[in-house]
Amino acid sequence: MYFWEDLFQNINPIFMLNSLLENPKLKDPPLEFKTTGKVYYNLPPAALVEHSLKRNEGYLTSTGALMADTGKFTGRSPKDRFIVKDEKTKDTVWWGDINIPFDSNQFDLLEKKMLVFLQDKDLFIRDAYAGADKNHRLKIRIFNSLAWHNLFCYNMFLRPDEQELNDFEPDFKIICIPEFQANPATDGTSNANFAILNLSKRTILIGGTAYAGEMKKGIFSVLNYLLPEEKNILSMHCSANIGKNGDTAIFFGLSGTGKTTLSADPNRSLIGDDEHAWTDQGVFNFEGGCYAKVVDLKEEKEPEIWNAIKFGSIVENTRFKKDSREVDFANKSVTENTRTAYPIHFIPNAIVPSIGGIPKNIFFLTADAFGVIPPISKLNKSQAMYHFISGYTAKVAGTEIGITEPKLTFSACFGAAFLPLHPTKYATLFGEKMEENDVNVWLINTGWTGGPYGVGSRMKLAYTRATITAALEGKLDQCEYKEHPKFGFQVPQSCDGVPSKVLNPRDTWDDPEAYDHQNQKLAEAFTKNFEKFKAGSSKDILKGAPKV
Structure with missing residues (x-):
């Protein structure tokens, strides 16, 4: 039976x-x-x-x-x-x-x-x-x-x-x-x-x-x-969690950049994995569940999601292992966009109601297919505004029809596909929130290192978790920083659990001059994309642009 x-x-x-x-x-x-x-x-x-x-x-x-x-x-x-x-x-x-x-x-x-x-x-x-x-x-x-x-x-x-x-x-x-x-x-x-x-x-x-x-x-x-x-409330395409001391963190990023994975932290309570609003009182989740990608899912890497796939949850477009009812999460024969949907209370450390305080740390997640963005960088206000409007990442295979490999894209506010209003409306609200609150903004690369897509390798999840943990715990407050060429944001030179070579992506490339070429190419892509927002942007925002 x-x-x-x-x-x-x-x-x-x-x-x-x-x-x-x-x-x-x-x-x-x-x-x-x-x-x-x-x-x-x-x-x-x-x-x-x-x-x-x-x-x-x-x-x-x-x-x-x-x-x-x-x-x-x-x-x-x-x-x-x-x-x-x-x-x-x-x-x-x-x-x-x-x-x-x-x-x-x-x-x-x-x-x-x-x-x-x-x-x-x-x-x-x-x-x-x-x-x-x-x-x-x-x-x-x-x-x-x-x-x-x-x-x-x-x-x-x-x-x-x-x-x-x-x-x-x-x-x-x-x-x-x-x-x-x-x-x-x-x-x-x-x-x-x-x-x-x-x-x-x-x-x-x-x-x-x-x-x-x-x-x-x-x-x-x-x-x-x-x-x-x-x-006049800021809606956001982001995940959010809260620490034991009540500190709220939010994670912006498109599908495939790690919002769900990184917010499901066993040491923090989950507010939500995808859609939130930021009011004068704090952050609240739009949803009552999670919709996570499960392609190549492994228990040891993502135990919270793995254990949530039980009676009452749904898995979409997956296949069984031969002669069994066990899901083969490595099977991509239908699509790479295999997913699971489950109530948020299937995550043991989820908080109900899904509400948190004013965020102390904001993370912009990007799957950089050029391989030039460091695993973590700290942004000043101008850079944060500029990168929020830009919303750079690479679309990951399977999230949309016709996408079979990472593709350079700029998605305003990290969710242009779902924005009925002009991006400057959301960016203005975001700037107001930054003015009103003391918030750290970090750019996290969950994409490629050691070279672009096809040459380099995908950033290890362990490195990403280590950088985010260090930021949340304040361990990066006193470390040495260096300015990133072209983009100007500050790059920490030490972080527990991450090799110093990885923190500086140019050092991971076999050909440093090839890195410089890719760096220039990405900076030019940012500048070209931002032309359509330039007229409506303040001087403060424009100061965050890369140096071309």
């Missing part, structure tokens, strides 16, 4: 029999449509796992986690993500290749088509929160056609208690129907798949893709609009 067969014998059958769980607000669905299918509301994880298995949506692994595939799309599809352009958004949204405008009438027609499509489908509905701070959280209602997607939402968003559900009125809705295909010729989309945000109707439509991350990132984009625009 498999693990799951024994487990399901103890599941209360009421989860399967009572489709609406007697919630009167949902007996007449709030989107003005009817369905002849069954409607399941706020089912607990065990019931959703059972539904997923019975509907052939996935398999149980040897640890009890649910394995599910996302189909054709194993990552976000940025070119198929739109924002409705209307009176509310026409003059506030940062329109362009990232925020692609969508007609409001087309949105209404597409929504109606989706609701007609659902008329004979089973539906899984979940009410949840985004935002651990009760003063600023968003109430969301999610409509899923897949049970495992609803489990994903249970894991990733915050879970209201029974009393809070009694009078729950959503601020925003998500309709996610992967089976629904748009017709670009009539529906206004670019392809059959789409993710469309309507900030006026407070609704997100997702279709044609089963990549669950579209739901999470959709709500992140919504909060990235609402909090800065309506409340």
Whole structure:
């Protein structure tokens, strides 16, 4: 008998029999449509796992986690993500290749088509929160056609208690129907798949893709609009944790740079791994879970994530080892963007509620494919502002469609793909926070050393952890520093656990002149990228630019 067969014998059958769980607000669905299918509301994880298995949506692994595939799309599809352009958004949204405008009438027609499509489908509905701070959280209602997607939402968003559900009125809705295909010729989309945000109707439509991350990132984009625009609160694409002495640290970086791994520190309490806001009182997490990459995951390197992959969690696009139910995390046959989603309380040292104080240390994580950035550098205010707006890294294979190897990129505020507002809005708020608080800002290279991608090697995780620990514990306050050529930031010359040669990347190259060439090349790339922000940037920010 498999693990799951024994487990399901103890599941209360009421989860399967009572489709609406007697919630009167949902007996007449709030989107003005009817369905002849069954409607399941706020089912607990065990019931959703059972539904997923019975509907052939996935398999149980040897640890009890649910394995599910996302189909054709194993990552976000940025070119198929739109924002409705209307009176509310026409003059506030940062329109362009990232925020692609969508007609409001087309949105209404597409929504109606989706609701007609659902008329004979089973539906899984979940009410949840985004935002651990009760003063600023968003109430969301999610409509899923897949049970495992609803489990994903249970894991990733915050879970209201029974009393809070009694009078729950959503601020925003998500309709996610992967089976629904748009017709670009009539529906206004670019392809059959789409993710469309309507900030006026407070609704997100997702279709044609089963990549669950579209739901999470959709709500992140919504909060990235609402909090800065309506409340003057800085929203951030970052992870955060807190030390035993109450010191909060935040980590900026794109997927693949180490936000999740580095924030899951056994010596510190986790606030969250991906999305946060910085208020006058401190930092709070948007989410109730973690969405971590698991490619090549090993217990000895990332024990917190490894142990969180158990019953109730999800693994996406992974494969089993031969003749077993054990996940082969080295298997990249589907994608390198294999992931796990689990509730934040699966991490033993996570704090609830996920709220911390004003940060004392800020880390900018970059996977430098040029191999010229030191493992750790200290930035002054001008450099911090400049690098925040630049958001340099290399996109790591698998995080987006078509990315198969690290690719030089600049993502404003380390999250341009999710910023509805112009980057200077977030940068201005970031500068104000730095002015108001005594904060150390560090640039951390989790990318390459000893040469560029293809020549050098990836920075050892042990070195990265050692530099961050030294910064958090104040051990770098009194050490000797040297100015980095071209970029000007301060490079510590000693750090416990890191060879001095590694601290100075030029010393790790076999050909120092080749390093100088790459250094100049990267500095020029920074300068070229910043041209589009130059007009709106202060002299203080521009002082942080590299010397070309």
